[in-house]
Amino acid sequence: MTADEKVKVDVIVVGGGPAGLSAAYTMAKAGLEVILIERGETCGSKNVGGLLYGTILNQMIPRFYEKAPIERPVSKRTIVFLGGAEHAALTFGDDQWSIPPYNNTFIVQRSQFDRWFSGEAEKAGVSLLEGTVADELIYEGVNGERKAVGVRIRGNEEFYADAVILADGANALLTEKTSKEMNLKGGKTKQDYAVGVKEIITLGKGKIEDRFNLESNEGTAVDFLGSPFEGLIGGGFIYTAKETVSIGFAARLESVIHSGLSPNQIMDGFKRHPVVRKYLEGGELAEYSAHLIPEGGYRAVPQLAANGVMIAGDAAGLVNMSLYKEGTNHAMESGKTAGETAASAKAKGDFSSKTLGEYEAKFRRGTAMRDLKKYRDLPKVLETTPELLSLYPLKMTRMLTDYFTVTAASKSETQKKALMNFLKGLPKFKFVRNMIRGRKVL
Amino acid sequence: MGSEIFNLTLADKLYRTKYETNTDHTHIKVNDEICPKCDGKPCTFGCPAEVYKKNPNDPNRITVSFENCLECGTCIKICPLGSIDWKFPDGGMGVKYRFG
Ligand SMILES: Cc1cc2nc3c(=O)[nH]c(=O)nc-3n(C[C@H](O)[C@H](O)[C@H](O)COP(=O)(O)OP(=O)(O)OC[C@H]3O[C@@H](n4cnc5c(N)ncnc54)[C@H](O)[C@@H]3O)c2cc1C
Ligand code: SF4
Ligand code: SF4
Numbered sequence: 001m002t003a004d005e006k007v008k009v010d011v012i013v014v015g016g017g018p019a020g021l022s023a024a025y026t027m028a029k030a031g032l033e034v035i036l037i038e039r040g041e042t043c044g045s046k047n048v049g050g051l052l053y054g055t056i057l058n059q060m061i062p063r064f065y066e067k068a069p070i071e072r073p074v075s076k077r078t079i080v081f082l083g084g085a086e087h088a089a090l091t092f093g094d095d096q097w098s099i100p101p102y103n104n105t106f107i108v109q110r111s112q113f114d115r116w117f118s119g120e121a122e123k124a125g126v127s128l129l130e131g132t133v134a135d136e137l138i139y140e141g142v143n144g145e146r147k148a149v150g151v152r153i154r155g156n157e158e159f160y161a162d163a164v165i166l167a168d169g170a171n172a173l174l175t176e177k178t179s180k181e182m183n184l185k186g187g188k189t190k191q192d193y194a195v196g197v198k199e200i201i202t203l204g205k206g207k208i209e210d211r212f213n214l215e216s217n218e219g220t221a222v223d224f225l226g227s228p229f230e231g232l233i234g235g236g237f238i239y240t241a242k243e244t245v246s247i248g249f250a251a252r253l254e255s256v257i258h259s260g261l262s263p264n265q266i267m268d269g270f271k272r273h274p275v276v277r278k279y280l281e282g283g284e285l286a287e288y289s290a291h292l293i294p295e296g297g298y299r300a301v302p303q304l305a306a307n308g309v310m311i312a313g314d315a316a317g318l319v320n321m322s323l324y325k326e327g328t329n330h331a332m333e334s335g336k337t338a339g340e341t342a343a344s345a346k347a348k349g350d351f352s353s354k355t356l357g358e359y360e361a362k363f364r365r366g367t368a369m370r371d372l373k374k375y376r377d378l379p380k381v382l383e384t385t386p387e388l389l390s391l392y393p394l395k396m397t398r399m400l401t402d403y404f405t406v407t408a409a410s411k412s413e414t415q416k417k418a419l420m421n422f423l424k425g426l427p428k429f430k431f432v433r434n435m436i437r438g439r440k441v442l
Numbered sequence: 443m444g445s446e447i448f449n450l451t452l453a454d455k456l457y458r459t460k461y462e463t464n465t466d467h468t469h470i471k472v473n474d475e476i477c478p479k480c481d482g483k484p485c486t487f488g489c490p491a492e493v494y495k496k497n498p499n500d501p502n503r504i505t506v507s508f509e510n511c512l513e514c515g516t517c518i519k520i521c522p523l524g525s526i527d528w529k530f531p532d533g534g535m536g537v538k539y540r541f542g
Contacts, residue, residue: 041462041534046513047542111542131534154532171515173530195516197490199455200541201447244541253520256488263490263516264452272448283447287541288455290490290514 008160009033011342012151014134014174016043019313019331020167021117025060026339028125032346035159036126039133044114048198048291050239051221052106053329056336069112071241072219073102082226086401087275098218107219107239137164137178146182148308162351163308165338170292172315187300191317192379194293197263198248201283208240228269232259236270238279244286250293295321298376305356310338322375330368337363395422452492456510460538468508469531476525478502488520512537
């Protein structure tokens with residue numbers, strides 16, 4: 001390609017998920033010329049998710065929930081502690097959660113939602129290049145002085161820009177390659193992953209509203225602590241869409257390898273658990289999907305900016321794996337911040353690591369990183385105290401069922417027995433220490 | 443009838459998921475020199491789409507049904523010996539989630 005044929009824009013974004021779309025949208029609104037490259041036929045066609053927390057999206061597109069393909073808001077939540085056959089559940093909610101702004105918590109189908117968001121980005125002026133794989137970055141200079149100046153796509157075509165925003169998600173082949181080529185600093189700890197498997201089950205509106213006790217404008221999120229297999233570290237969920245429910249289970253990779261179970265077997269075990277089963281009975285499978293989830297948290301967050309490059313979303317591991325399981329909102333906050341930084345870099349005419357480093361500095365001061373910091377010990381706690389998510393939920397549920405088991409024995413005998421059963425097999429000091437650690441999970 | 447969704451085989455499940463496959467171009471290759479040295483062979487159970495199977499004629503080797511791949515990336519992370527050469531399918535090809 002000769003120099004005058006060269007396609008050059010202000011910024012190229014790789015990845016049309018929440019992170020990349022937020023970056024592209026923000027930049028286009030600020031008047032920048034932006035190309036977004038997405039390997040799926042349409043944005044969203046490769047993406048898997050659960051809930052959408054909408055605080056950042058609402059800043060970009062006020063009252064987005066009036067236009068976006070929202071399935072249902074989350075009007076109430078349930079946390080279920082799973083044991084073998086026993087279970088304990090806690091349901092809570094607020095009438096406010098069923099009216100705007102719906103507690104900023106929504107159930108969406110990512111393939112449809114991302115596609116909608118890409119339409120908004122396009123309206124704002126972003127050039128979408130869908131069905132296109134970004135294979136590598138193009139650089140100027142060598143080693144420490146390297147500066148990204150463009151993207152080479154599959155088929156060897158080249159696109160140039162003053163900066164590239166990498167928002168390529170959890171399976172971040174391009175971010176990993178670029179990090180090596182530009183010698184970027186990794187996080188303090190290495191990134192860990194869970195594999196999330198998910199099924200979409202068609203139940204029909206009526207059954208969903210009956211079974212989950214919902215009005216037609218309401219929805220619910222049921223999260224499960226404890227797992228269908230002893231020693232397996234992970235957690236499941238059921239979220240209600242309009243006509244379908246999404247059921248998923250995310251298990252840590254080391255734990256999957258250790259268990260020798262396949263993610264599909266884990267999913268089936270979860271589905272067949274007596275508590276879970278009742279929700280799904282009579283449904284039809286509409287889709288089976290799988291996706292990685294970065295779990296390393298705060299300490300695994302790598303260098304986020306370099307000469308001509310910014311990294312956002314799951315590609316940077318920005319997921320909070322506590323009970324919130326928050327990834328989309330963090331992806332959006334990082335994408336939006338990277339987009340704002342690009343706009344000020346454009347105004348200055350300087351896309352060096354110094355200017356783009358303002359993205360990292362600003363993002364690290366923001367809400368997402370403060371949340372990630374609060375849960376920074378979570379990955380370690382799960383590694384060193386796996387019983388928090390397996391044994392304790394099981395013990396808890398057993399204690400509650402024991403407590404309420406009705407026999408001829410007196411209440412105090414029953415309660416004493418329940419307590420003894422609970423403490424059995426739990427080393428006392430370890431238990432206290434673990435309860436302290438448990439605060440880091442919740 | 444009602445219990446059907448609890449007894450689906452993986453093939454039944456993958457059948458519900460939409461793909462567009464480039465049948466003459468695999469995006470996944472394993473290294474036959476390396477796999478025989480791998481004891482646990484975690485790819486054979488860790489993949490949610492069971493893309494990797496022990497070769498029935500030589501259980502030390504691995505066969506790859508790339509057309510079932512859900513593009514999650516798990517295999518790349520769990521292969522202990524770096525035997526898997528995994529690229530994205532060409533643009534627009536591979537899995538196409540309708541829900542996601
Ligand atoms: C089962 C499951 C449940 C979840 N539940 C929740 C939840 O309840 N709440 C929550 O907030 N989060 C949840 N998450 C996490 C959330 O889905 C992610 O954090 C979020 O999608 C990250 O957005 P992203 O834009 O960084 O990445 P993605 O959404 O993964 O987008 C990355 C995009 O880049 C594209 N891409 C990648 N490489 C290339 C390339 N080389 N060239 C071109 N395109 C490329 C991909 O096709 C994809 O479209 C869940 C995840 C899973 C798997
Ligand atoms: S895990 Fe890797 S090295 Fe082991 S058998 Fe599978 S592909 Fe080969
Ligand atoms: S990417 Fe996921 S679905 Fe595809 S082969 Fe690897 S583990 Fe299996």
